Amino acid sequence: MTDTSKLTELNANHVLHPMSMPAFDNEQPLFVERSEGVHVYDNTGKQYLDGLGGLWCVNVGHSHPKMVATIQEQAAKLAYYNTFGDVSNRPSVELAEKITGMLKPEGMSKVFFTSGGSDSVETALKLARHHWRLKGQSDKTQFISLKNAYHGVHFGGTSLNGMQNFKQNYGPLLPGCSQVDGPFPYRNPWTNDLEELGQICADILERKILHDGANNIAAFIAEPIQGAGGVIVPPANYWPLVREICDKYDILLIADEVVTGFGRSGSLFGVRGWGVAADIQCFAKGISSGYIPLGATVINDKVAEPFLEAAPNAFVAHGYTYSGHPLACAVGLTSLNIVEEENLVENAGIVGDYLLQQLQPLVERHEHIGEARGKGLMAALDLVTDKQSKTPVDPASGYSDKVSAICQENGVLIRSVGPKIILSPPLTFTKENVDTMVNTMDLAFSQVSL
Numbered sequence: 518m519t520d521t522s523k524l525t526e527l528n529a530n531h532v533l534h535p536m537s538m539p540a541f542d543n544e545q546p547l548f549v550e551r552s553e554g555v556h557v558y559d560n561t562g563k564q565y566l567d568g569l570g571g572l573w574c575v576n577v578g579h580s581h582p583k584m585v586a587t588i589q590e591q592a593a594k595l596a597y598y599n600t601f602g603d604v605s606n607r608p609s610v611e612l613a614e615k616i617t618g619m620l621k622p623e624g625m626s627k628v629f630f631t632s633g634g635s636d637s638v639e640t641a642l643k644l645a646r647h648h649w650r651l652k653g654q655s656d657k658t659q660f661i662s663l664k665n666a667y668h669g670v671h672f673g674g675t676s677l678n679g680m681q682n683f684k685q686n687y688g689p690l691l692p693g694c695s696q697v698d699g700p701f702p703y704r705n706p707w708t709n710d711l712e713e714l715g716q717i718c719a720d721i722l723e724r725k726i727l728h729d730g731a732n733n734i735a736a737f738i739a740e741p742i743q744g745a746g747g748v749i750v751p752p753a754n755y756w757p758l759v760r761e762i763c764d765k766y767d768i769l770l771i772a773d774e775v776v777t778g779f780g781r782s783g784s785l786f787g788v789r790g791w792g793v794a795a796d797i798q799c800f801a802k803g804i805s806s807g808y809i810p811l812g813a814t815v816i817n818d819k820v821a822e823p824f825l826e827a828a829p830n831a832f833v834a835h836g837y838t839y840s841g842h843p844l845a846c847a848v849g850l851t852s853l854n855i856v857e858e859e860n861l862v863e864n865a866g867i868v869g870d871y872l873l874q875q876l877q878p879l880v881e882r883h884e885h886i887g888e889a890r891g892k893g894l895m896a897a898l899d900l901v902t903d904k905q906s907k908t909p910v911d912p913a914s915g916y917s918d919k920v921s922a923i924c925q926e927n928g929v930l931i932r933s934v935g936p937k938i939i940l941s942p943p944l945t946f947t948k949e950n951v952d953t954m955v956n957t958m959d960l961a962f963s964q965v966s967l
């Protein structure tokens with residue numbers, strides 16, 4: 518029995534994969550064994566260019582020597598202790614200082630550490646409700662999110678997700694959660710004019726608030742750029758208009774920056790790219806470059822204020838065993854330092870622009886690529902049956918899966934998500950890496966038919 522067939526059998530017998538189904542787990546998976554820089558290697562030693570950055574997260578690249586050293590040093594010193602109540606540790610304090618320093622222009626002042634993105638969203642929702650309760654406005658419990666949104670897999674996030682497949686088997690969901698149309702330039706029934714689209718969608722949000730009653734709504738939550746929904750980049754006026762509306766109706770604005778935080782979109786934070794400050798920001802992924810699970814929910818003074826007044830009900834009965842995990846926070850601090858030292862935000866902007874440019878000829882050459890879109894080092898190809906109707910290809914056709922399988926055979930990892938191809942490489946990607954990735958995708962699209 519070869520190593521691969523043995524691992525495959527064990528995998529099939531014992532592992533339930535996330536975002537999969539048991540029937541799939543019998544297929545032969547890619548066993549990723551080792552990684553370095555922008556590459557990963559399988560158990561046979563074959564090299565792959567990592568077009569996914571792990572899963573939108575390996576911002577500083579794989580096996581960075583400073584990250585490895587931090588893990589070794591911190592693990593030898595203090596791998597774990599809790600931070601409940603009045604227990605603390607140096608790495609969590611230093612990382613909180615680093616993050617709030619980075620977010621000074623947005624006025625964010627307090628950090629609540631979590632173990633990942635779903636935790637960060639859940640924390641944001643609970644802090645938002647608690648905030649209003651402390652202010653004597655306990656009816657403000659509802660949340661509004663966007664269609665095509667992805668906010669993780671806990672029940673709050675599941676209830677706010679804008680894609681039905683993430684919700685349909687898990688009801689009853691959290692009451693008081695609803696989705697409104699967000700601006701999707703490529704697929705909307707209204708207009709090709711970006712500014713008009715931003716205004717239309719902002720009006721929809723305002724009408725929803727008026728309909729449901731601002732006194733019932735705790736917060737509006739959105740990703741600065743929708744990631745899993747298909748890298749949907751909103752028009753420049755949308756976020757500023759949303760900020761105005763939230764202020765006008767006294768509704769908290771939550772930016773889910775799990776993908777966009779710390780550089781991926783070509784600005785240090787997604788909302789900063791739109792010139793907006795949110796009240797609460799959710800982070801994970803890039804915060805530790807995926808080397809160890811970590812997330813954070815960051816709040817501004819306005820949100821923090823009622824908690825600091827020591828009201829009888831201000832006890833935050835929310836926290837994770839791994840909140841402020843010293844090893845994870847030390848890794849996070851090193852990751853954010855590397856992002857600054859190696860100018861990775863700037864690189865994401867420059868190489869991201871180049872990526873988008875290089876993808877355009879593929880749109881012209883291949884009949885089933887409707888659009889290439891993105892910002893920074895997050896991009897998507899929208900796959901269609903024909904460009905006129907823009908009908909999404911049926912995921913059951915296996916079209917995008919075949920494209921990504923051919924790329925994998927040729928040493929490039931990209932992600933097929935239903936009728937879309939998603940790209941989110943490490944922020945250390947070079948233009949040469951882009952050429953390799955795009956040329957391989959070009960080849961794959963030439964070999965697959967619908």
Ligand code: PMP
Nearest residue numbers: 633634635667668669773775801
């Ligand atoms: N929010 C957003 C915007 C995400 O993209 C994700 C994960 N892709 C999550 C939340 C959930 O993060 P996690 O998988 O770490 O729980």
